[in-house]
Every structure is written in C-alpha cells, then in structure tokens.
Amino acid sequence: MSTQASWRALDRGPVIAGGTSRAFLTGTWRTERPVLDLERCIHCMLCWLYCPDSSIQARDGRVVGIDLDHCKGCGVCAAVCPPRAHAIVMVPEGQP
Amino acid sequence: MSVLAPTRRLGLTGNDAVALAWKQINPDVVAAYPITPSTQVVEKFSQYVADGVVQTQFVPVESEHSALSACVGAAACGARVMTATSSQGLALMHEILYIAAGLRLPIVMAVANRALSAPINIHGDHSDAMGSRDSGWLQLYAKDVQDAYDLTILAVRVAERARLPVMVGLDGFTLSHSLEVVDVYGDDAVRAFVGPGPDDHYHFLDSPEPITIGPLALPDSYMDFRRALAEAVARSAEIIAREAAAFREHFGRSLPVFVEPVAMEAARAAVVLMGSYAGVVEEAVLRWREAGRAVGLVRPVVFRPFPAEALRAALAGVEHVVVMERADTLSTLGGPLGVELRAALYGAVRRPVVTDVIFGLGGRELREEDLEQVGRLVEEAPGGVRYLGTGDGV
Ligand code: SF4
Numbered sequence A: 001m002s003t004q005a006s007w008r009a010l011d012r013g014p015v016i017a018g019g020t021s022r023a024f025l026t027g028t029w030r031t032e033r034p035v036l037d038l039e040r041c042i043h044c045m046l047c048w049l050y051c052p053d054s055s056i057q058a059r060d061g062r063v064v065g066i067d068l069d070h071c072k073g074c075g076v077c078a079a080v081c082p083p084r085a086h087a088i089v090m091v092p093e094g095q096p
Numbered sequence B: 001m002s003v004l005a006p007t008r009r010l011g012l013t014g015n016d017a018v019a020l021a022w023k024q025i026n027p028d029v030v031a032a033y034p035i036t037p038s039t040q041v042v043e044k045f046s047q048y049v050a051d052g053v054v055q056t057q058f059v060p061v062e063s064e065h066s067a068l069s070a071c072v073g074a075a076a077c078g079a080r081v082m083t084a085t086s087s088q089g090l091a092l093m094h095e096i097l098y099i100a101a102g103l104r105l106p107i108v109m110a111v112a113n114r115a116l117s118a119p120i121n122i123h124g125d126h127s128d129a130m131g132s133r134d135s136g137w138l139q140l141y142a143k144d145v146q147d148a149y150d151l152t153i154l155a156v157r158v159a160e161r162a163r164l165p166v167m168v169g170l171d172g173f174t175l176s177h178s179l180e181v182v183d184v185y186g187d188d189a190v191r192a193f194v195g196p197g198p199d200d201h202y203h204f205l206d207s208p209e210p211i212t213i214g215p216l217a218l219p220d221s222y223m224d225f226r227r228a229l230a231e232a233v234a235r236s237a238e239i240i241a242r243e244a245a246a247f248r249e250h251f252g253r254s255l256p257v258f259v260e261p262v263a264m265e266a267a268r269a270a271v272v273l274m275g276s277y278a279g280v281v282e283e284a285v286l287r288w289r290e291a292g293r294a295v296g297l298v299r300p301v302v303f304r305p306f307p308a309e310a311l312r313a314a315l316a317g318v319e320h321v322v323v324m325e326r327a328d329t330l331s332t333l334g335g336p337l338g339v340e341l342r343a344a345l346y347g348a349v350r351r352p353v354v355t356d357v358i359f360g361l362g363g364r365e366l367r368e369e370d371l372e373q374v375g376r377l378v379e380e381a382p383g384g385v386r387y388l389g390t391g392d393g394v
C-alpha cells in the first residue's frame, strides 16, 4: 500500500480479500532450512500435522516435498519426525 | 410533529427507557453481561427477547470482554448491534473498544456511568467512560431519562452513518434507576427513523467471496488507518448535527447538540457541566440570575467528538468558567472536561479563567452548601483545580 495519502480510501476499516497469506512469503525470514530425505521418509504425516505454516506438501497421503516459500525454518518438522526415520534435518541457510 | 409519531407519556427509569428504545429499534444482536447500574437494561431486554416481541439474537456471555467481542463479530457481519455496561465492565471491554472503532463498526452501547475501583463503589460518576475517551468511540451524555431514550435512538443513525461506535452515557442511579415521565414515540415511528440496518454489510460469512477483517497492518499502512479514523471522528460532528435535525423533523422534539446553553444571554460567567446534575445546577444558575448575577450554564451533550467550536461559541462573551465534572485525570491538571476545555479555549482571542471543580465521585451528592461554594467560585474566579464536597472547602 502506498503511503501517499492512501488513508482517504480507508473509510470502511481494514478489510482485505481472503487467501492473501499465500502471497505473503514467510520463507524469507528463515535462517535454517529443513532438508527432506524421501528415501528415509515413512509417510507417517507427523511433520504435515505439526508444521505451523502448512509447508509440508503432500499428495495422496504421502509427503512429496516442502514449500520453502512459506517454511519459516522453525524446525518443528525435524523435531517430530520419528528418530528411526530421521528423514528431516535442519541445515543453516547458505549451506548446501 | 410527524404523523408517524404519536407519543405516549410513561413513567420510566433510565434503564427501562434504554431497554424500551432497544425494543423499538429491534436490533439484530444484543450481547451483554449484566453489571450494576446498567443491569436492568439487559434484564428488561432479555425479557422482551423471551416474550418474542423482538427478533433479536440475544447472546448471554460470561464477561464484558466477550460481550463486546461478540458485538464486534456480529457487527462485522453487518448486523445492527447493541450492548450495555458500566464501570469495571467497560474497563474489561477496553481492549475490544479499540478494535470496534478501528474496524469502523457501528455498535451502540448504553453506559450507566459508574465509578471505578478501588475502593469498590457502585454509584455514579463519569470515570468509566472517560477512560475510553481516546478509543475512537463517539460519546453522548444524557441529562435526564428523556435524553437517555432520545440519544439511544439518535445514536443508531449516527453510528451507522459515521461508521463509528457510539456510547450513550446515563448517570448511574441518578438516571439509571430514577423514575421520570418520558415521552415515548410509537414503535413504527422509531423503526421508520432508524431504518432497516447498516447499509454496507461486510458479508463476513460469504464463502464464495471470503474476506479478512482486521488483518495485520505493518508500518506501511497502520498509520493510514488511524488517520482515517481520526478523520471519521472529526467528520462525525456534521453527521451528528444532521441526524439531530432529522430527529427533530421526524419526532417533533429538539435535541440539543453539541452543547445546551441555559441563561447564557449577556452572561459574564458560566458553569460547564455534563450529565444529570445539569438540572440541579440549572436551578441554582436561574436563582443567581434572579439575584442579578450574569451567570449561565453550558451543558455539553457530546463529548466525542469534542465540541470545541460549540464551546468556544457558547463561552465567547464569558470572563470566567467553572467546569463541574465527575471524573479526574490525576494529572494534577484537573478532570478531562476541564483539561480539554482549556485546550479548546487556548486559541481564543479572549480566554476566560477556567476553574475546574471535581465533584460527585462515586455518587457523592451535591448539596445546597456545595452549590453556594460553586457560586463563590463563579464570583471569585480563582482558576486551578478544586475538589468539592470533601470537607475542607474549595
Ligand atoms: S521448518 Fe517449520 S515451517 Fe518449515 S516445514 Fe518444518 S515445521 Fe514447517
């Protein structure tokens, strides 16, 4: 929104269209990134259930990847991934 | 008088009058939690709901915070919404007051004005609503039960046209519980005046076209919303004047806006006073006038937006003003009305001396000898801040 006298258009209070959080790329805040090893994944869906940003991508009940545009790197997915599967590790941004 | 408005004369307490106005308005939603001295508004109105004489969805909640939250949700869906509260209840609503105003929701709230704790006290003063004065709500103050009834009806149109929430203050017990004779308009006349409801529904529950109400606003937009809100409050003055004129046209009764002057012709001094004690002080002022003293009374009916221009005009020829008010800012500068009146008069060509008199906190009565002291202050024009009725003189 422009700050050039745009207040004049705001006579009905703050109301915006639905679904705008898709355009808000929370992934830009990230300092650590989850790296998913689909070879190890047992598709228990715990990471999908716990991810606070709905960033675990799934199809037909199976994990297929991570939406890094919205993943903000909290590490919850890595923490809930069963230790024996150990399919997600957190890696500092800027490292492969 | 409008043919639509055959009036009846009824003996009503302030709370009964507000509940009756609500019944005639027939709002979509009332969410409320009872608290003294506004309890009977909700009690009486829930009886109307139970009897099926209104179509209102009544939401009994567990606290005032929830009451106003439910009102915000309903108003955001485009419903016409009312609630009532007092004192600690209004204080508990504080967080949501700002949200209601910031979302520009036309909620109407009756505030049976009462003191704040501690110590706990159930009696009347203006401290509760004065704590909400920077929230963006418009504030109207009744002088008598008729006023409480009329201003409640007026508030609906003002709120919906200004897209701002409105509080109607009636002094705890002295108005909320006192029986007075009130001219009551016909149900049809009231409904014709308030019309069908807010015109720009937000369609909150329209799933094919979902919206977000009250999203995060970062530094690039938050201040623009606040600027728009400030402008809306400023512009509401015009709307109040227009709607009061429409009220007069429709019901044949004049509502004083923004201030009601009494005996101000050629007055050299004036008492400024809001709320129910205006009647008593009016008696005193008229006696002083008979005794040859050029004293008048100016009663602000509107406190938000602050009626600076109307006060400047009403007090133009006056050398001394005694502000009598039932709240304190504890800033050492006096009560909120006195502080703001001084600010409003600062730019005047001739500035009267303002003496701020705080009285009637927690329901302390105003006695004959107190009025004599006020008369002396009017005469002597000492300025500063005084406390009346605490035994050590003013
Ligand atoms: S790091 Fe956090 S935000 Fe990113 S995918 Fe894992 S749980 Fe979701």
Ligand code: SF4
Pocket (backbone or CB within 6 Å): A036, A040, A041, A042, A043, A044, A045, A046, A047, A048, A063, A077, A080, A081, A082, A085, A086, A087, A088
């Ligand atoms: S928690 Fe681990 S094992 Fe389970 S679905 Fe997610 S990545 Fe796969």
